[in-house]
Amino acid sequence: MKTYDEMYDLIIKTATEDDRIRAATMEGSAVTPGAVRDGFSDFDITFFVSDIREFTADKNYMRKFGDILIMQTPDDWYMEPYDYNGKKRFAYLTQYKDGNRIDLTFIDVSEIGKQTDFNEPRTILINKDGFTELKEITSGDIFFIQKPSEFEFYNTVNEFRWVSNYATKGLCRHQFYYAKYSMEHLMMNMFMKMINWKVGIDNDFKVTTGSFSKYLRKYLTEDEMKRFEGIFAGGAYEDMWDKVFLMYDYFEDLSIYVADKLGFSLDLEESSNVREFMKKRYADNCEK
Structure with missing residues (x-):
């Protein structure tokens, strides 16, 4: 070579x-x-x-x-x-x-x-x-992470909650790729925006995590990185159900952090209602 x-x-x-x-x-x-x-x-x-x-x-x-x-x-x-x-x-x-x-x-x-x-x-x-x-x-x-406007932040939160229902619908129907795509692309695209904004806030918006967030590990603690790695599901439906809730909860924690640091409003009641709707879908279709 x-x-x-x-x-x-x-x-x-x-x-x-x-x-x-x-x-x-x-x-x-x-x-x-x-x-x-x-x-x-x-x-x-x-x-x-x-x-x-x-x-x-x-x-x-x-x-x-x-x-x-x-x-x-x-x-x-x-x-x-x-x-x-x-x-x-x-x-x-x-x-x-x-x-x-x-x-x-x-x-x-x-x-x-x-x-x-x-x-x-x-x-x-x-x-x-x-x-x-x-x-x-x-x-x-x-290439630095850009600070979001409040409207972009709102749209990102709203989109994440909205497409979460696509994932649960796909899981209920056992539509494997539909559910996977909803989690790993639709939800994850919004999730990555939020976690990058958290990194940007922590570093005065003077850093980049690189293309596809390849340098993300540099800016997260060991516990944060483990939590991030833990939201990716395997191929079993039960694992996918578990991970969709883990991702949802992690996203909410990140959105609370970003909203607080940037002075943005955040509708946590809507978040709670959407999560309860997801839980009901799981209970009606998966619990014995």
Whole structure:
């Protein structure tokens, strides 16, 4: 396996020696303050090129960096095929057999003006033509957890309670995937917003838990992390019933905390009524 430095040097060498590549930048975890960088980290690279069509037409281009395990081209999707005669941005997401991964985006230099709006952490690797539109960005503020408005908080609480009834309905009917989806997507999406707001409050809204909250463990106590891990259900219906109530109660505790810290109102009577409705469904359909 190429080391991080070896792959980095190969990327720089490739961009330097190819006259078609006029500039190169690096984004992602490698340049984001506080992000984890280890053997699983990706190289997020952008090449600004004189004619993007020369690169989109060359499906073997990414082989120059190693033996490909699997590659994806998200800009060329069956629902929205890429126009290979055009000059829109194009990305190759490539996992190599040796463990390295490069997400390489190509941007035609005719589109360089749009880079003035770029606001994510980025370092300039090469700038052969001195493009002033390319700026070094060292702050990761854009990824920080954002403080909610009271209306967003209300909608999140309301949605969580509402979709909780989808989960119990699915469990009563033994509609396995419907119930699972309701718990692990519909309810969980709202739950993750609330627990992230709690993290944001505790850290003055100057941190990020990363994409899909992958750094959440950094900001929870050991007991909090155990409680969080404990709300995920297995495949047995009884376990799913148990976990839907554990999730509901944890969400309420979090919403009380967030509401108190941010000065938001919270209807706990409605929460209690919804929970009692869920309990009645369980009693009518599952208790002997």
